[in-house]
Amino acid sequence: MINREFSGFIKNLMPRVQKKVDLDSPVSMWREMDRLGGFPEKTTVVIFRTTGCSWYNFSSCSMCGYFNDISPDVGIENLYHQIDHVVSSLDTEALKVFTSGSFLDPLEFPLSAREYFFSSIKGKVERLLVESRTEYIRKSNLEDLPLDAMKVRVAIGLESASDSIIINSINKGSSFSKYVAAAEILKDLGVELRTYLLFKPPFLSEKQAIDDMLYSIKKAQPYSKDVSVNPMNIQSNTYVEYLWKRGLYKLPRLWSLARILIESENSGVDVVSYPTGGNKERGVHNDNPDPQLLQLIYESSLNQNFEDLKNYYAESDRSLYERTIELESLNLLQADYDKMIRKDGSFIIN
């Protein structure tokens, strides 16, 4: 279920030449706060450098620029070195593992490396999160998960529960039913599920995008331990960047993200958002920068306590924002109209 023309266009934007990189070190590693255990705690995040997502052989998702970090030369030995590097500096009980693709894809992260990784972190890590596309979530592929040694959560990028958005706006090469099937397998195995949603994929108005998130949260709730709402950020060489540079994509506003969190407070699942690039040019931001609002979004996500955010939201004058997103929503083409207006050449006196 893909839109071939769309897929082909995205493929053409992907760089053909890879940068020279250190194959023995992960792409990056840092610590941040998360609540894998149901409480806020320091969590290590690592991005392993791999040969990349299997989907890249065909295309890519419209917002994903992780292909910029992959290398076709990464071999099993390199992965062992990367694992050693991570384990040697590990100092938290919670660990999140990303690759520029799927940790559970045995071609991207070979089983022997997976096994070496699990055995290396046993006893050190209590809570582990790994990411995967749905096609690798099969019982036979999950038998080696160290469920006896730690709590494991798998994160799936559902992005949206609406297939037409998945196909025509995101180019995920997946579907809601595949997500459900994967989620049920995880449930049977006793593996927790984190669902990623993409807030404001291209072509949707801000209003439509908010509705899409509220709908998708509802649909993902029965299967998920938590839902992470990821507002769009503009990554290099992506289709979204292509649109954005031409004024044909508008990033979402923090007000909208706040609204999604507030409205899903009682949705029956933890809804969190830790925006990448928040308040920056390439990330979620209001028309006027609002550092306090971003901070409240982080804190309320982490603590699952939305009182301060709700108060701030209720007490602020959002009328300009509300009217703006109403006005924008009339347009069938969702461009960045602020940018387009500045480029329209109209005659301004002062």
Place this chain on the structure above:
Amino acid sequence: MFVDHSFFGFARFGTIDDKVEYPALLIRNKHISYNDSVLNILGEKHTLTLQFDMLLRGNPSNALIPLGDYIIIPNGAQLLLRAKDIINTINAVRDKYGYSKLIYLQGVSDPYLLPILVYMGVSLFDSSLFELRGLKGEKFTPIGIVKTNADASKENLNFCNDLLKSISISIENGILRDVVERFQFSNKASEILRILDSRFYSLSETYFPRRTPRISASSLDSLNRPDLVRYREYISRSYRRPRGERIALLLPCSARKPYSTSKSHKMIINALGRLRPYVHEVIVTSPVGLVPRELEATYPPGFYDIPVTGNWFEEEKEMIGSMLISFFKNNSYTRTISFVTEDLDFIKEFLPAGNVFIRWDKSSNDSLVELVNSIKEIINTENLQLIRYNFAMEKYIQIATYQFGEWIEPYLKDAKIKRIYNSDMLILDGDPVLVYNEKLGKFTINKRSAQWFLENKKFCVEIDDFKPTANVYPVGILNATEDIRQEDEVVLHYKDEIRGVGIAKMPINAMKQLKKGTAVKVRN
């Protein structure tokens, strides 16, 4: 259901469901809404699936969304970045749908583009971005956008509505082109107009009315009005001077039209006196270029007004120069005399060898005396013979040829002029065939002359089997000859049986594609 009331080329003025006049600004939540994939335009509801990336590239017509009576162009903001893109897209819409749908362009944020966009054929806009600009304190004023601290969204909508109302009136009154030329606050508007006039001239010409009430030439853009270009091309390519040995006499124009009614031209005519039959008077001017005296009362030479400065733009000089060259290539004279004011000195280099150049000094009679003496001298040296001409007939044959084509000349060989009810008529065998309308500088045809048009397949509108009375609607039209332009005299026939005569009130493509509106106004 929409009905057109009047046209100006691509532009149309009419009503939708008897309640909303177009060109219109669709106000959000009043005329238009878009919620949960349902687009509601004036009560017509359509469920839309998102067009996704198809909007953004490839053939621009990929982005078109046909919805009932409307064609929506959703990517206006993107297309308006480049004049060529918006022109190509609207042309593509016209190629595909003709006049059968109203064009709704989304994403317009510059209010000063409304006149040119209507001129191109857009009928519907929406309030979205005009309100948005107002919300951010950008207030539309008659001379440009002023940034303020207040919400100007309401004022902006009023501004756009008033503008569109005036545009409607200008369509109805046939002066939209003048409005578009005058209203160029955005360079984009100028770009679009200039590209339409140059690269898309032949398309624009096909749709441009034959005549308008008047031409108020305000800038160099006026030079390229399709009706002016059409006239100048006629003079440069097709015009042939009246017969007989003559001296060409080039004269400057006058503010008063026709020129011969002006004080200055009367002075010349008086001075020429009985020498007048030896000369062929040709007026040199802008924006019409050259005007042979016989055509001075026709459109456009008798119907324009231009700022008079005593200076010419290079473009005007070039235009006049190249017309002079073509004119004298097609029309030979015994000699030429230029009797012009100083500002027209530049024409010297474009005139045939042996031209006599006399500068007209209006402060004394000396130059007029010099003119008369020069003519006399040429008459003597060249031994010119005075032939008796019927000057009125000569003028009418030239006007009929200009208006209808060379083919009509043989039919008028034996015609006589008769003045009835303050109008000159051309009479054949005692019956009027063409009636000259002095005020409009054109002929009207009747059932007798209609036969000639039918024989030559000129200006013919084929209708169904009915008797036309007041207005003919396009639904009754089967076919129309390609030479017809809006405001032309036309012959109505059913299977070559003449059913009436009248005036075309819409472009031929509209006649062929539409059902409603007035296509031909019938003369009884």
